[in-house]
Amino acid sequence: MDATAASINLVDVGKVYPDGTVAVDGFSLEVRAGELAVLIGASGSGKSTILRMINRLIEPTRGTITIDGRNVLEQDPVRLRRQIGYVIQNVGLFPHQTVRANVGTVARLLGWDRRRISERADELLEMVGLDPARYARRYPHELSGGQRQRVGVARALAADPLVLLMDEPFSAVDPIVRARLQEEFLRLQATVRKTIVLVTHDIDEAIRMGDRIAVLADGGRLLQYATPGELLSRPASTQVRDFVGADRGIRRLAVTPVRDVMTAPDSAAVDGRPTVDVSATLHDALAVMLTEDTPAVLVTEDGNPVGQVTRAAVFEAPVPKTTPV
Numbered sequence: 001m002d003a004t005a006a007s008i009n010l011v012d013v014g015k016v017y018p019d020g021t022v023a024v025d026g027f028s029l030e031v032r033a034g035e036l037a038v039l040i041g042a043s044g045s046g047k048s049t050i051l052r053m054i055n056r057l058i059e060p061t062r063g064t065i066t067i068d069g070r071n072v073l074e075q076d077p078v079r080l081r082r083q084i085g086y087v088i089q090n091v092g093l094f095p096h097q098t099v100r101a102n103v104g105t106v107a108r109l110l111g112w113d114r115r116r117i118s119e120r121a122d123e124l125l126e127m128v129g130l131d132p133a134r135y136a137r138r139y140p141h142e143l144s145g146g147q148r149q150r151v152g153v154a155r156a157l158a159a160d161p162l163v164l165l166m167d168e169p170f171s172a173v174d175p176i177v178r179a180r181l182q183e184e185f186l187r188l189q190a191t192v193r194k195t196i197v198l199v200t201h202d203i204d205e206a207i208r209m210g211d212r213i214a215v216l217a218d219g220g221r222l223l224q225y226a227t228p229g230e231l232l233s234r235p236a237s238t239q240v241r242d243f244v245g246a247d248r249g250i251r252r253l254a255v256t257p258v259r260d261v262m263t264a265p266d267s268a269a270v271d272g273r274p275t276v277d278v279s280a281t282l283h284d285a286l287a288v289m290l291t292e293d294t295p296a297v298l299v300t301e302d303g304n305p306v307g308q309v310t311r312a313a314v315f316e317a318p319v320p321k322t323t324p325v
């Protein structure tokens, strides 16, 4: 087990609201420690309800939820919530508190001393790309939407939680800011490696961010739980296929590394051929082929040729293995 993250297990979880609405009817999912799982699905399919049952903002009416094997339903909900970071769409920052005080909220509740709280808050602000000297003393209304969202992420990470729950964290900002926040967040996640459950409506966001994506239908019915590549290349049903979209073929290129399809470099063609780095995707390789009007590109690692990718290989990219739901 990773010391900074915890696995999450939902087994046959259900929620019937007091008015009789069956929001979630027997939902099971396993999120491995350090992985980012995305919940996506039609409006009203129960995504937010599932998310909020994990930190018990909503009490399940059946099933079990464990974090690292410990049943959350047997823990004190207030203490539980302090151990789980929670980021929501409009952030919910306290308007009359400075950015530093907002980031320090949970640490304060945990009784940390003032100096440790400020130091931690400033460290977190730096991590999310906000210079504390400039922003720590501002109030939320003195920030842009994207900056507020970063403060929300910093606040959720401040007490070093094992688990982070994110409900449409980037949807309140425009698409350009959103893409930048997603990228920054992925870089941050590569360092902090939390176990994350993220709810979104945006299939591009799901594909970009998710290690695994759960596609839900009404009542929290799990249609498929798979890696982005698998979801795009092997949708489990027409419902998933429709959901993922007609351009799933193009999307798939963006999640398939050239490493997966490259073959040994053709020695005669090494000189002068356009190159892509070994970290590139098929989407990158195809873009180079199209702009350079060439049938193949060389794949390089630290500048040395390690393989090649042809147009044919791009279009015949192997289908990823299926992982059982």
Ligand SMILES: Nc1ncnc2c1ncn2[C@@H]1O[C@H](COP(=O)(O)OP(=O)(O)OP(=O)(O)O)[C@@H](O)[C@H]1O
Binding pocket: 017, 018, 019, 021, 022, 023, 041, 042, 043, 044, 045, 046, 047, 048, 049, 050, 201
């Ligand atoms: N407090 C409540 N009382 C009764 N029904 C509720 C309550 N909260 C949510 N619901 C219903 O439960 C179902 C699931 O809602 P939920 O918010 O979890 O869906 P969602 O997938 O997150 O939706 P969206 O994508 O639109 O945010 C919906 O039919 C909703 O109307």
